[in-house]
Amino acid sequence: MSTRPLAWVLNLDAENELEAGPGYTPARHIQRIVARERKHLFGTLVAPGDVVVEAGSTGGEESARARGLPGLAWSPTPRARALLARAGAIPVAGPTLETLRTVNGRPFALEVRATLREDGFDKHLARNLEQALALLAQPAREGWLVRRTFGAAGRGRRRIASGRPSSTELAWLVKGLRKGALIIEPWVTITQEFTRSGWVARDGHVSSAAPCFQATTREGAWRRTECAERGAITRAEDARLEGAFFAAGRALAGAGYFGPFGIDSFRHRCGGPGSAELLNPLGEINPRFTMDWVAGMSADQGRKAIRAWWDPSGRYDSGGAVRA
Structure with a gap:
């Protein structure tokens, strides 16, 4: 790189x-x-x-x-x-701890997602057990997906059936709420996953790679990424994915973050087999390097992005000053 x-x-x-x-x-x-x-x-x-x-x-x-x-x-x-x-x-220079905690928390992505249109389904924020239980009691065809404030690669999430949680599920909810809010959304059948990688420069400029297809386990852990060939994604979908990506990048810059990031998106069915597929343009924001960051960014893009920490003489920025 x-x-x-x-x-x-x-x-x-x-x-x-x-x-x-x-x-x-x-x-x-x-x-x-x-x-x-x-x-x-x-x-x-x-x-x-x-x-x-x-x-x-x-x-x-x-x-x-x-x-x-x-x-x-x-x-x-x-x-x-x-x-x-x-x-x-x-x-090298990096965002503050406060910024990292803010932008890596799932409520941050929820706020960005709320600005997008045609999300496909609603996500809910529960800050206490009463709110969480009220949401989980509502009917949901395939149950609910509950995510803790922090988590990645399938960690910090759990599928819970609609209704009253079991004692084990209740203990998991209580433990999660001690660390932050819970994100609660309908469990949906995912038919295609997308990912897009990029970079937020220190001046707030956001650069983007082309969209890729991603495969994860049922638990949400990464398996592989493949660059999407021209025509594999419709123009309408590409426009919405791009819009979500740059909305995330601008929000990250506004929060004081700079460096690599990516977003996860997916197509899904909201009903049984044969039901219409909908696009969720923003599932997660990943303000860090990702498993597919190099696959998404071309070698030249990645090299330029990482070398943005250096000046032309080969010295690099370690926090506001150019180091010899």
């Missing part, structure tokens, strides 16, 4: 850290998930010659290789930036 080697922290558990706050240490099962999924990033986001900084690397060859390199992260959380600095890399 860049002619100069980079030091990386692949903190695919960033949302967990943003939810937990200071002192976060990933649980073992989260460490296993991160170790498994980050393998997809080698040779794509992480280029040959780049250095991946591990949580336990405080010396030795790895730290020596990272020393003095520009330091990037999947998401520039405080823990990721501290790991880079400890390894001797120089973390």
Whole structure:
């Protein structure tokens, strides 16, 4: 992605850290998930010659290789930036923690989605248990999808049948509400998933890649991404997907975010087999690198975006000042 080697922290558990706050240490099962999924990033986001900084690397060859390199992260959380600095890399400029928490929270995407037309179905915000139970009691053909404020790759979400939640479901709702609001939406049958990647520059300029097709597991974890061929998406759909993407980018810039991002969208059926398909132009906003960011951005686009942290002489921005 860049002619100069980079030091990386692949903190695919960033949302967990943003939810937990200071002192976060990933649980073992989260460490296993991160170790498994980050393998997809080698040779794509992480280029040959780049250095991946591990949580336990405080010396030795790895730290020596990272020393003095520009330091990037999947998401520039405080823990990721501290790991880079400890390894001797120089973390590049990033948004504040407050901004990261705001834009990564699912209520932020809900606010952006509310500005779009023809959403296909309603999403609801529940800030307390009473609101959540009232929503879940309403009829829903295939039940409800409940998402916590923070979550990614299928984590922080649960399908709950319409009616009164079970004791296990109730405990899950209560635990989630301790960390933030819940997003509640009808469970729908997804027929095609889309993703679009891009970049928010520090001056607020938003750049976009072409739309891609995405495949995820039933639980919402990423499986693969393929660039959409010309004509594979109708003009009307492309216009709505593009509109949602730039609405998300402008909202991110307005909140003080800059860096990589992507959105997830999908076609779905709102009834049984044979029912009409509708487009949900904005499902999630992902203010970070994504598994498909390189697939969506051309090599040239990606290189220019990442190198935007550097000036023409090869020096780079580490927080307002150009570092030698």
